[in-house]
Amino acid sequence: MTLSPDVFRDVMGRLAGGVTVVTARDGEGVPRGFTATAVCSVSLSPPLVLVCVANGSQTLSAIRDTGWYALNFLSSDGARHSDRFAVSGEGKFDSVDWVPAPAGSPLLAGAVAWVECETQRAVEAGDHTIFIGRVADGGVERAEAGPLVHYGSAYHVLERADP
Numbered sequence: 328m329t330l331s332p333d334v335f336r337d338v339m340g341r342l343a344g345g346v347t348v349v350t351a352r353d354g355e356g357v358p359r360g361f362t363a364t365a366v367c368s369v370s371l372s373p374p375l376v377l378v379c380v381a382n383g384s385q386t387l388s389a390i391r392d393t394g395w396y397a398l399n400f401l402s403s404d405g406a407r408h409s410d411r412f413a414v415s416g417e418g419k420f421d422s423v424d425w426v427p428a429p430a431g432s433p434l435l436a437g438a439v440a441w442v443e444c445e446t447q448r449a450v451e452a453g454d455h456t457i458f459i460g461r462v463a464d465g466g467v468e469r470a471e472a473g474p475l476v477h478y479g480s481a482y483h484v485l486e487r488a489d490p
């Protein structure tokens with residue numbers, strides 16, 4: 328049996344994901360970024376993370392240009408950021424507050440936490456490229472804020488579930 332792309336998307340949409348915005352500077356220093364849930368912690372020592380980037384993404388070439396990128400973990404009030412960065416095109420950073428991380432990747436104001444990474448490996452995988460990055464720096468900015476969660480094509484906020 329072959330799973331259709333629609334069913335595959337529907338099934339994988341039931342894997343709840345924390346919403347991030349992946350940011351980078353292109354070769355000219357212009358900030359780029361896109362919304363991503365295909366993000367994962369990989370290794371503690373050394374600290375490694377991964378992000379799966381669609382090969383058509385404009386941010387992908389920026390990550391390739393410099394080798395650096397940041398993951399911004401959105402807070403429960405970050406759905407507007409998520410929608411803004413989930414479209415391709417120029418001007419996504421217009422009227423968005425951000426500061427540069429130590430290596431220059433944009434850090435979005437209001438995010439719960441961030442890491443800045445240097446690409447260690449880029450692995451071709453189907454229509455995506457998996458960037459495995461060594462975490463050079465990071466921080467929690469809003470420990471009290473809850474995360475933005477994506478599940479079943481909609482945004483959710485987290486509720487504590489006691490056993």
Ligand SMILES: Cc1cc2nc3c(=O)[nH]c(=O)nc-3n(C[C@H](O)[C@H](O)[C@H](O)COP(=O)(O)O)c2cc1C
Binds near residue numbers: 362366
């Ligand atoms: C909730 C959500 C999660 C997404 N996750 C990913 C992802 O993990 N990887 C990816 O390449 N695109 C993902 N996307 C799609 C990109 O955000 C979208 O294609 C964006 O336009 C790419 O921008 P760019 O071309 O400027 O890089 C996601 C979109 C949404 C709304």
